[in-house]
Amino acid sequence: AGAQGAAPNTYVGSEVCQACHPVPTATFSETLHGKLFEHEPRNTLESRGCEACHGPGSAHAASNGEEDLEVAFGEGSPQPPSEQNAVCLQCHEKTARLYWEGGPHESRDLRCTNCHTLMRKVSEERQLAQVNEIETCGQCHTQRRAQSRRSNHMPLREGQMKCTNCHNPHGSATPKLLKENSVNEVCYTCHAEKRGPFLWEHAPVVESCLNCHDPHGTNHEKLLKVAKPRLCQQCHVEVFHPTQPQTPESRFVFNRSCTNCHSQIHGSNHPSGLRWHR
Amino acid sequence: GQTDVSGTVELGVRGFLAGVPDSARGKFEEYRDIPSGLFLEDLQLRLLTDDQRYSLELRAQDAFQNDQIFLLRGSRLGSYQLELNFEEAWHTFSNTGLSPFAETGRGIFELDDALQATLQDTDAADRPDILEGFLDNNAVPIELLTPRQTGRISFKLTPTPEWDIGARWTNMQKEDGRPMGLTYGFGPTTEITEPIDQTINDVRLSGGFVREAWQLQLNYTLSSFTNNVDALIADNPVRITDDATAGPVRGRLDLTPDNIAHNVDLAGAVRLPLRSRLVGTASYGIRRQDEAFLPHTINSAITSPLLSLPANSLDGDVRTTLVNLRLTSQPWRKVSLAARYRSYDFDNQTPVLTFPARVRTDQRLIEGPFENQQYSYRKQNAGADVQWRPRPVSVKLAYDWERWNRGDTEREVGRTDEHTAKVSLDMTPLDWLLLRTSYAHSWRDGTDYAQVVDLQLPALRKYDMADRERDRVEVLAQITPLKGPTFTATYSLRNDDYDESLYGVQDYESWTAGVDVSWSPSEAVAVFAGYMREEFDRRHRSRYRRSGVDTVANDWVSRDQDDVDTYGFGLDAALIPGSLNLYVRYDFSLANGIMLASNPFTITNDSAIATDFPEITQKLHELEASLRYPILDRWSAELRYELDRFDQEDFRIDDIQPFMGRTDIFLGARTPDYNASMLSLIVGYHF
Numbered sequence: 001a002g003a004q005g006a007a008p009n010t011y012v013g014s015e016v017c018q019a020c021h022p023v024p025t026a027t028f029s030e031t032l033h034g035k036l037f038e039h040e041p042r043n044t045l046e047s048r049g050c051e052a053c054h055g056p057g058s059a060h061a062a063s064n065g066e067e068d069l070e071v072a073f074g075e076g077s078p079q080p081p082s083e084q085n086a087v088c089l090q091c092h093e094k095t096a097r098l099y100w101e102g103g104p105h106e107s108r109d110l111r112c113t114n115c116h117t118l119m120r121k122v123s124e125e126r127q128l129a130q131v132n133e134i135e136t137c138g139q140c141h142t143q144r145r146a147q148s149r150r151s152n153h154m155p156l157r158e159g160q161m162k163c164t165n166c167h168n169p170h171g172s173a174t175p176k177l178l179k180e181n182s183v184n185e186v187c188y189t190c191h192a193e194k195r196g197p198f199l200w201e202h203a204p205v206v207e208s209c210l211n212c213h214d215p216h217g218t219n220h221e222k223l224l225k226v227a228k229p230r231l232c233q234q235c236h237v238e239v240f241h242p243t244q245p246q247t248p249e250s251r252f253v254f255n256r257s258c259t260n261c262h263s264q265i266h267g268s269n270h271p272s273g274l275r276w277h278r
Numbered sequence: 279g280q281t282d283v284s285g286t287v288e289l290g291v292r293g294f295l296a297g298v299p300d301s302a303r304g305k306f307e308e309y310r311d312i313p314s315g316l317f318l319e320d321l322q323l324r325l326l327t328d329d330q331r332y333s334l335e336l337r338a339q340d341a342f343q344n345d346q347i348f349l350l351r352g353s354r355l356g357s358y359q360l361e362l363n364f365e366e367a368w369h370t371f372s373n374t375g376l377s378p379f380a381e382t383g384r385g386i387f388e389l390d391d392a393l394q395a396t397l398q399d400t401d402a403a404d405r406p407d408i409l410e411g412f413l414d415n416n417a418v419p420i421e422l423l424t425p426r427q428t429g430r431i432s433f434k435l436t437p438t439p440e441w442d443i444g445a446r447w448t449n450m451q452k453e454d455g456r457p458m459g460l461t462y463g464f465g466p467t468t469e470i471t472e473p474i475d476q477t478i479n480d481v482r483l484s485g486g487f488v489r490e491a492w493q494l495q496l497n498y499t500l501s502s503f504t505n506n507v508d509a510l511i512a513d514n515p516v517r518i519t520d521d522a523t524a525g526p527v528r529g530r531l532d533l534t535p536d537n538i539a540h541n542v543d544l545a546g547a548v549r550l551p552l553r554s555r556l557v558g559t560a561s562y563g564i565r566r567q568d569e570a571f572l573p574h575t576i577n578s579a580i581t582s583p584l585l586s587l588p589a590n591s592l593d594g595d596v597r598t599t600l601v602n603l604r605l606t607s608q609p610w611r612k613v614s615l616a617a618r619y620r621s622y623d624f625d626n627q628t629p630v631l632t633f634p635a636r637v638r639t640d641q642r643l644i645e646g647p648f649e650n651q652q653y654s655y656r657k658q659n660a661g662a663d664v665q666w667r668p669r670p671v672s673v674k675l676a677y678d679w680e681r682w683n684r685g686d687t688e689r690e691v692g693r694t695d696e697h698t699a700k701v702s703l704d705m706t707p708l709d710w711l712l713l714r715t716s717y718a719h720s721w722r723d724g725t726d727y728a729q730v731v732d733l734q735l736p737a738l739r740k741y742d743m744a745d746r747e748r749d750r751v752e753v754l755a756q757i758t759p760l761k762g763p764t765f766t767a768t769y770s771l772r773n774d775d776y777d778e779s780l781y782g783v784q785d786y787e788s789w790t791a792g793v794d795v796s797w798s799p800s801e802a803v804a805v806f807a808g809y810m811r812e813e814f815d816r817r818h819r820s821r822y823r824r825s826g827v828d829t830v831a832n833d834w835v836s837r838d839q840d841d842v843d844t845y846g847f848g849l850d851a852a853l854i855p856g857s858l859n860l861y862v863r864y865d866f867s868l869a870n871g872i873m874l875a876s877n878p879f880t881i882t883n884d885s886a887i888a889t890d891f892p893e894i895t896q897k898l899h900e901l902e903a904s905l906r907y908p909i910l911d912r913w914s915a916e917l918r919y920e921l922d923r924f925d926q927e928d929f930r931i932d933d934i935q936p937f938m939g940r941t942d943i944f945l946g947a948r949t950p951d952y953n954a955s956m957l958s959l960i961v962g963y964h965f
Contacts, residue, residue, distance in 0.1 A: 039330040040355040042439050075758060076709065080669060094488040095442050098495065098545055101555055102606035102616045107665060108704060108714060109672055124337075140754060142768045142792045146810035146844035149865045151898045151924060155309035158345065160367045173545070173559040173602035173620070175659070181541070181561055181600045182622055190450070192478045192503035193534040197567050197594035197628050199650050203689055204742055206624070206653045211742055219840055219869035219896055226816060227894065228930075230838050230873055234783050237735040239823045245834045245875045245888035251467065253891075254930045255944055260469070261461035261639075263531070269567070270532035271587055272574045272636040274648055277461055278531050 009056040009070065014038075014049030016061050025050065027120035031127060045090065053087050053118070073113045081111040088112045099171030106171070114139070115169065133163045147217030154215055154223070165189075166215070183208045187215075198267030200274050204235070205266050228257035283965070285323040290916075290960035291316050302952035304373030304422070305924060311344035311368065312956070318342060319960060331355050344368040344425065356436060363430040368423055371456050372947035376417035376936050377470065379512060379943075385473040385533070387512040390416065394518040394527070397941065409515060410937045417936040422947055424474055427451045442486040450478040457947050462514045462525045463641035466941040472533070475506040492548040499541040505534055509572055516941050519579075526577035526640040535569035543600070554607035559600060567594035575637035582643055584635035592628060592650075599623040614665040619658075626652040656683045661698075670706040684743075690730055691743040696722035712756040720748040724778075735821060739779035741786075749773045763797035763805075781819050784835075788814040792844075802852035812842040822886035831879045834888035842869045859906040869896045892929040899923040914962040922954045 014037075018025040028034040028050075041047035051057050055070025071077075073084050085106070093100065100106050115136050117129045123136075130136040134156050138145030144163075148156045155161050163169070166186045167177045180186045187209045188195045194205075204211040212231060213223045220227050226234070229252060236242035246253045251260065259265055262276045270278035292314050298306045306312070321338040337349040346366050353359035379387035393412050397405050432446040455471035462468075479502045486495040510531045517525050543561035550556060571592070574585045604618045633648045663676035678698040686692035700718035707713070724743045729736050739745070750772050757765040774786040792810035799805075815837070822832040849862040875888035904918035926932070926949060935946045 035330050036356045040357075042356050046356075080667070091439065094493055095484075095486055095495065098493070098547055099557060099604070101557070102604050102614075102618070107614070107616070107663070107674060108702070109667070139766070140768075142766065142794060142808070142810060143770065143790045143812065146790075146792065146808075146812070146842070146846075146867075149844050149846070149867045149898070149900075150842065150869060151305075151867065151896045151926070155367065158309040158367075159339070159347070160309060160345065160365065173561075173600065175620075181543075181563070181598065182624075185541075185563075185598075188501070188539070189480070190478075192501060192537065192539075193476060193505065195501075195503060195537050195539060195565060195567075196535075197537075197565060197592070197596050197626060197652070198535075199571075199592050199594075199631070201626075201651065201653055203651075203653045204740075206626075207655060207742070219842055219871055219894070226838055227871055227873060230818070230836055233820055233836070234818050235738070235740045237738045237781055237820050237823070238731065238733040239825065243735075243820055243823045244885050245820070245822065245836070247887075247889055248891050248929050251938070251940070251942065254938070255469070255934050255947075256457070256459050257930065260459040260467050263459040267534075268532060269535045269569060269571070269592060271571050271633060272638065272640075273532060274636055275638070277639050278529075 007058070010058040011048055011051050011056045012058050012061055014051070017050040017057060020061075020065065024119045028118070031118065031121050033118055033127075073111070073118075081109045082106075084111050084113065096168055097170045099168075099173060101171075103171030104177065105169060132159075137163045137169065144216050147214075150217040150219055152219060152221060152223055153217040183210050194266045196267050196269075198269050199271070200268045200276065202265060202267055202276065228259070229253055232258045280328045282326045282328065283324070284326070286320055286962060286964050287322075288318070288320040288916075288960050288962040289316065290319050290918075290958050292956055292958040295955040295957055296953055298952045298954045299950070301374045301948075302924075302950040304370045304947075305949040306922065306952045306954060307344075307368070308370050309345070309367060311340065312954075313343060314956075317958075320962075358433070358435045361430070361432045363428070363432075365428045365430075366425065367428070368425045369456075371422040371424075372945075372949055373422075374948045374950065375420045375422040375457070375471070375945045376413075377420045377943075377945055378413055378416040378418070378936070379468075379470055381471075381473075384475070385507045385510045387470050387510070388528075389513040389515055391518060394513060394515060397516040398518045405516060405941050406937075406939055409941055409943070413936045413943065417946070420471060420945070421454060422457055422471060422945065423454055424456055425453050427453075440488050442484070442488075444482070444484040446480075446482045448478070448480040448482075450480075452476040452478075457945050458510070458531075460510065460512050460529050460531055461639050462517075462529050463639045465525055465641070466515050466943070468512055468515065468529075468943045469945045469947075470510065470512045471945070472510060473507045476534075477504045477506070478502070479504075490549075492546065494546040495544070497541075497543050497545075499539075501539045501541075503537050505536055507533055508535075508569070509533055511576065515943055520577045522577070522579040523642060526575070526579075528576055529640045530572065530576040532572050535567050537565060537567040537594075539563060539565045541598075550607075552607050552609045554605065554609075557604050557606075559602040561598075561600040563596075563598035563600075565594070565596040565598070567592060574633075574635075575640045577637065577640045580637055580640075580643050582635060584643070584645060585637065586634075588631045588633060589629070592631075595627040597623075597625045597627060599625070612667045612669075614667070615663070616665075617660075617662040619660045621656065621658045623656045624654055626654045628652045651688050653688050654685055657681070658683075663700075672702075672704040674700075674702040676700040676702070682743075686728070687730065689743065690740060691724045691727050693726070694722055694724045694743055696720055696746075710757060710759045712754075712758070714752070714754040716750075716752045718748075718750045720746075720750075722746040722748070735781055735823065737780040739776060739782045741776065741779075741783035744776050744782060745778040747775045747777065763795050766794040766796075768792045779819075781821065784817045784819055786814075786816045788812070802855050804848075804850045806846070806848035808844075808846040810842075810844040812840075812844075814838075814840040822881075822883060824883075824885070827883055829882055831882045832877075832886035833879060834875055834877050834886060836888070837874045838872070839874075840869065840871045842867065844868075853905075857908060860904070861906065862901075862903045864901045865899075867896070867898045870894070893927070894929070895925070895927045897923070897925040912964050914964065916958075916960040916962070918956075918958040918960060920954075920956045920958070922952065922956075924949075924953075925951045 037046050037049045045052050059067040060069050116127050128136045168179045178186050214225045264276040268276050318341045323336040325334040335351045339347040348364040350362040382388050428450045430448045435443040452474050455474050458472035460468050481500045484497040513528045517527050541563040545559040547557035568591045600622050602620045607615045635645045658681045661678035665674040680696040682694045698720040702716040704714045724745045753769040755767045769791045771789045790812045794808040796806045817837045819835050845866040847864045851860045871894040873891040877888045901921040906916040908914045
């Protein structure tokens with residue numbers, strides 16, 4: 001900000017910025033924001049171009065860059081993350097950003113620019129800081145990125161899924177930033193056949209798919225958290241075969257293990273499907 | 279005015295230096311299509327009016343392959359956008375499937391009658407040899423894959439910056455089949471291909487309005503699921519005639535029924551004094567399922583008035599209600615406060631039906647009565663936190679509470695309460711150092727645990743409801759010097775103790791540690807390397823039980839441990855700046871899983887013997903190295919080498935064949951190892 005007693009900081013227009021910063025202004029003009037601000041501003045703020053985000057630049061320009069901009073973004077910025085983010089939220093605190101404030105990313109002082117790059121086009125979509133979502137989110141969520149490299153994985157690395165298919169990184173009404181109202185409702189968006197309601201429900205399935213599966217990737221088939229048959233045996237101590245420790249050669253262990261027979265484990269609508277055989 | 283036209287076409291040709299045998303292509307192409315020969319990797323076409331206001335964009339990725347993706351987008355800058363997507367994704371389960379069943383109608387699988395007649399008339403001890411000989415000659419290759427095609431049309435309208443209106447329709451088709459088991463009692467078990475012909479239609483409408491001090495959003499979602507195959511019928515290899523005790527000629531399994539769901543939610547936020555903000559969501563959903571019931575059995579020898587159905591269909595009806603509120607405030611510049619409450623109510627209003635009897639696996643009548651249990655639950659969360667941000671430090675103290683109300687008669691614990699205390703400390707003591715740390719301790723109370731299934735071991739505590747103490751630690755350190763490499767180190771620990779559980783999961787500990795290094799010594803070079811170690815260790819206790827045998831001597835303890843190491847390396851370097859570019863990416867995942875089991879006491883029954891299972895290992899290497907060079911003004915050429923190698927040892931499936939002894943018939947669906955190397959030449963034209 002300008003020194004006390006100095007002339008008030010005023011807007012000078014993007015052309016002034018361009019004179020000293022030709023490269024970033026050129027790359028910015030290729031982005032969605034750049035095009036909107038330059039060619040189709042919808043209000044006064046957008047029409048200010050560079051200064052829409054960085055604030056009035058007269059002092060900065062007059063001092064040949066000695067005087068800081070009112071708002072700078074990124075690691076070296078003197079403004080705290082909340083002040084940097086407030087600039088973006090002037091326009092973006094709606095739709096998917098409704099729950100940003102007080103959310104897990106905001107409260108850990110993440111900046112919008114940790115995940116988004118405004119000044120040049122790095123990704124095909126959403127102006128991400130990295131080439132795609134898994135790399136962007138993986139900057140901090142390194143375990144999730146590692147899980148995606150396992151042999152049993154969702155098709156993220158094949159480009160058929162994205163982190164944002166399930167999560168809203170800007171905040172949501174559901175824990176873990178899930179986009180739907182519950183874990184299962186997220187899964188049903190692709191696996192609607194599991195939604196039911198069924199005649200014979202399996203209670204842990206009804207409550208959360210995460211009781212048995214880890215969608216980020218595991219080293220077990222079907223993204224199971226624990227290898228079968230031990231997965232099922234954690235809860236089933238009735239009589240006979242579920243309680244038997246079994247041997248590797250057992251038909252209760254090999255191939256589909258418990259689901260060789262209990263194939264409708266997600267729920268059955270068959271009148272005789274009480275044990276999910278039908 | 280004039281229109282700018284730009285785009286890219288990248289056409290390649292691929293050859294396999296080391297090919298993948300057909301048997302291994304199932305895993306190799308689990309979610310992708312890697313053809314040899316010509317391929318169209320990327321196609322982009324952009325039309326942009328000279329005033330930059332209107333644009334039309336077409337993108338195609340892997341066009342004409344099984345994993346093709348198309349996008350067509352038209353927009354007016356800052357005003358509206360219409361998007362059409364089409365995506366195809368094949369999920370291949372295995373390429374080694376063999377089956378003697380002939381699908382004579384959709385979902386109807388028949389065996390040779392002569393086999394069934396022979397096996398029925400043969401002593402049980404001699405049947406396996408006959409079946410083995412039959413399978414050797416009659417099990418033929420089948421496909422085990424589910425192609426999924428997704429089409430989507432979405433429209434977004436922003437008439438003014440204050441308004442956002444959207445509509446989206448998604449249609450997803452799933453076809454073909456996947457492995458599924460079908461049993462005829464404790465006699466034979468067969469594995470067949472579940473016929474899949476399913477459609478999901480989703481419609482989502484949304485509208486939002488924002489002012490400086492408040493905003494509102496209204497959304498409606500309709501999701502409809504249709505399954506065009508209602509039942510799966512498959513022959514029993516050992517029966518040619520129905521019998522009321524020996525089993526049926528064929529078994530019939532109900533495939534997942536059609537269902538429909540509606541959801542409407544209203545969300546909004548309002549600014550309040552003291553830099554406070556209240557945001558909330560109220561959401562209501564309805565799920566219905568009313569598909570006609572199948573009869574109890576296809577076994578004509580089992581008839582009984584007890585098998586009359588109490589209703590023709592379930593009339594399944596679930597109502598969900600979500601209320602979510604969050605209040606945030608910043609009364610002082612460096613102090614933030616937050617309070618939150620969330621309630622998710624899953625109210626299953628499906629009628630409870632009484633079935634006088636049932637038929638177990640089409641084999642045997644079992645008299646009841648049997649009633650369907652319809653689980654309802656309500657999950658509530660509340661919490662508050664205070665955060666103090668005296669830069670460069672940020673400290674947050676938080677308390678969270680979670681309550682599950684499940685209903686005393688349906689599940690073992692009617693109510694659980696979990697309390698969590700959490701402290702987070704983030705700091706940037708130096709410009710180039712960021713530390714994020716957090717510790718949380720949770721304790722869950724699952725008292726009043728009551729057995730709801732008569733046969734269940736009373737001392738069992740199911741892990742999702744049992745008393746539990748949980749500790750979680752998370753650390754992230756990021757070193758970002760102005761010049762030089764950026765280091766990111768992460769560590770996380772989760773320790774769950776179920777001290778009150780005599781049986782069931784006893785403890786579960788997992789930790790992960792990783793380090794990433796990325797470095798751009800110049801604009802021309804970027805290097806990345808990373809390593810992650812993950813360990814998961816779980817112990818549970820069980821007991822072998824049968825009628826008249828229920829003693830602590832037959833207890834057994836299982837320890838399941840999974841260790842995963844993941845290595846990654848990447849290099850993006852301009853060998854000749856502005857001209858020749860080198861890109862390398864290598865990932866290696868090594869996973870080991872062990873299931874150890876032991877008996878703490880001297881067992882009284884041989885069936886209680888606990889033994890270790892063989893180790894399960896998976897190794898996956900993926901290497902891509904490419905050289906890209908611009909030739910002429912608009913042309914580029916890329917030479918790409920790819921190496922994919924998968925090694926797996928899994929005693930449960932490595933040797934699976936249609937015949938595995940007894941009179942079971944399996945598909946023999948394996949995922950054999952592969953070692954593929956490919957060389958591609960891709961020519962790009964950019965205009």
